[in-house]
Amino acid sequence: MYIPGVPRLIDHAAREVEVAQAAWRVLARGGVAALSVRNVAAEAGLATGSLRRAFPTQEALLVFSLELVARRVADRVAALELDAEAPVAQTAVLRELLPLDAERRLEMDVFLHLGSLAPRGGALRAVYDTAHAQLAAVTTGVVASLVDAGWARPGLDVPLEGRRLHALVDGLALQLVRQAESAPTGWATEVLGTHLDELHRRG
Template sequence: MPKIVDHDKRKIKIAETTWKVIIRDGLEQASVRKIANAASLSVGALRHYFSTQSELFQFSMKLVADQVKQRIARKNYDGEPLDVMKEIVSELLPVDEDRRIEMEVWLVFSTRTLVDPSLKQLSQTVYKEIRHAATLVIEGLINLQLAKDDLNKELEIERLYALVDGLALHALLHPDQLSIEKMQDTIKYHLESLCNGNG
C-alpha cells in the first residue's frame, strides 16, 4: 500500500527547515539544494511543493506570522488587565526559544523585502496585523478607563509598536544586554506609564 503523505505538514516541515538553514547559514546561503538536503528531500521533491525559491521564502515568512497569530488566538488570557496586556505584547517578543527563532527569521526576511518585491506585500500585511495588536492594547486601556485622559491614541499605538520592534531587535542583537525579564519589565513599565493610576 502506498504511503500517504500529508502535503500540508510536509510544506510546514520544509518551511521550518528553511528557518534553520537561514539561522545557521544566512539567507544568501539558503539555496534550494541546501534546504532540500537539510529536509532529507531531493531538489525535485522540494520543487513539487515550491516551484521557486521565492515561493518557498514567501511560505516560510507567512508561516512565522501565522504561528504568532495562532498562538495569540489560542491563549487563554486571564488576570489583571495590565498583566493580560503585557502577555499580549510579550507574544510579539523573543521571550523563549521558539519566539526567538520566529523573530530572527522574521528579521532576516524583513531585510529581504528591500530587494524581493514578492515578499513586500506579505510584510505590509503582517505590519498591519502587528499594529492591530498594538491597537488592541491601547484601546483596551482606554475602554477599561485605565488610560490617562490626555492619552493620544494614535501616537501611543505607534510608540508601542516601535517599542516592541526596538526591544525585539536589541534582544536578538545583544541578548547579554537585554534579558527576557528586562524586556518584560520594560513593557510593564511602559504600560503603567500610560495609566491614570486608578486601575
C-alpha cells in the same frame, strides 16, 4: 464513472510546514547567505526535486515561510486575548511578541532576515507589510483596550500611543534577536513593563 488510482498519499500541508521550518533553521543558523534551495532540502531530509514539488520557486518557499511566522504569532496572540483581563492579559500579549524563548527568537529571526531580503515591490514584501500591519493592530488594540477598561486616561491619543508601543516592541525585538542567544533578556521585559506602567499610571 472511472476513478483512477490515487497512489502515495502525502499530506502536502504538513510537508509544506516541515520544509518551511527547515528553512527557518537554515536561516537562523547561517543567515541569508546560507538560505539556498539545496541547504533547505538537506535540512528537511529531502532532495531538491522533492522540494520543488512543494514549492515551485524559491520565492514561493520564502513567502510561505514568512506567512507561517505571521500565522504562528497571530494564533498565539489570539489564544491569549481570549482570557483578556486588562492589564494582566495585555502585558502577556506584548510579552508574547518579544523573542524571549528559542521558538519566538527563531520566528523573529526569520521575520527580520526575510524582511531584509524582500525586494521592494515583490511578493515577499507584501507578506512582510501585512505582518507589520498585523503587529500594529495588536499594539494599538492593546492601548485601546486599556482605555476602554478604564486603566488609562480616556483622552489618551490611542493611534499615537499604539504606534509608540509598536516601535518600542519592534526595537526591543530587534535588539533581543541581535544579541547573543545566551545573553540575559530581563532588561527587555523590564523596559516593556515600565512603559506599560506609565500607560496605566496616567489613567
